[in-house]
Amino acid sequence: MSTLYLGNLNYSSWSIRAALVARASGLDLTERIFPLGFPETKQALIEETGLHTVPVLMTEDLIIRDSLAITEWIAEQVEPGKVWPIDPTKRAMARSVCAEMHSGFFGLRSLMPVNIRASSPAPEFTEELEQNIARVLTIWTDHRSANVTQGPFLFGDWCAADAFYAPVVTRFRTYGYDLTGAAKDYADAVWEHPLLCELREKAEVEPWEIEMGYLGPIRAWVRD
Numbered sequence: 001m002s003t004l005y006l007g008n009l010n011y012s013s014w015s016i017r018a019a020l021v022a023r024a025s026g027l028d029l030t031e032r033i034f035p036l037g038f039p040e041t042k043q044a045l046i047e048e049t050g051l052h053t054v055p056v057l058m059t060e061d062l063i064i065r066d067s068l069a070i071t072e073w074i075a076e077q078v079e080p081g082k083v084w085p086i087d088p089t090k091r092a093m094a095r096s097v098c099a100e101m102h103s104g105f106f107g108l109r110s111l112m113p114v115n116i117r118a119s120s121p122a123p124e125f126t127e128e129l130e131q132n133i134a135r136v137l138t139i140w141t142d143h144r145s146a147n148v149t150q151g152p153f154l155f156g157d158w159c160a161a162d163a164f165y166a167p168v169v170t171r172f173r174t175y176g177y178d179l180t181g182a183a184k185d186y187a188d189a190v191w192e193h194p195l196l197c198e199l200r201e202k203a204e205v206e207p208w209e210i211e212m213g214y215l216g217p218i219r220a221w222v223r224d
């Protein structure tokens with residue numbers, strides 16, 4: 001049995017992505033949550049996986065780190081179409097937008113940290129953040145218009161690309177960023193996807209809190 005090590009789902013965007021991909025795939029994986037910001041969970045993670053970051057997938061003989069590598073491993077274990085689109089052109093573009101998220105959007109990631117259950121004031125809209133948001137909206141509207149007849153998600157049916165952009169959907173809600181048109185329809189479809197609904201419910205009741213807006217080491221505590 002393989003085990004997926006995740007951070008707390010309310011805060012850990014990379015864990016959310018891996019969890020959504022894993023759950024959509026139907027693969028039988030055990031999930032274990034290691035809440036971010038606690039020295040003891042960090043130590044336990046290092047002892048078990050050799051590193052302090054999540055997500056990590058432990059199989060019988062492999063330790064697979066990183067959301068994208070985990071996504072590809074899962075895709076190879078299940079039937080085609082469960083993780084990436086069957087169509088090769090769509091598949092290439094889905095991989096492209098996942099890789100783009102994975103290697104960029106630093107303004108979005110640092111100024112709009114994921115906190116699913118919170119409602120927070122809008123951040124300062126720096127030039128980098130504005131550019132990141134504009135790029136997200138272009139990705140969403142371009143792929144939605146190309147696949148509009150085939151389903152509500154970026155490439156029609158739900159795939160890993162939607163899992164990779166799900167934490168952006170939750171960020172826009174947390175920070176009250178208003179969407180319109182195709183971007184709004186897409187964000188609403190992701191927000192209401194059963195897998196994200198289930199994940200949001202879990203995130204709501206997680207007992208751990210992390211101080212937001214503090215640019216030092218993470219400060220975390222268990223809520224009363």
Ligand SMILES: N[C@@H](CCC(=O)N[C@@H](CS)C(=O)NCC(=O)O)C(=O)O
Binds near residue numbers: 013015052054
């Ligand atoms: N590129 C990695 C990023 C992993 C990552 O930075 N995870 C964060 C949580 S979202 C983490 O583990 N932070 C805790 C730490 O750095 O100690 C991936 O895609 O999985």
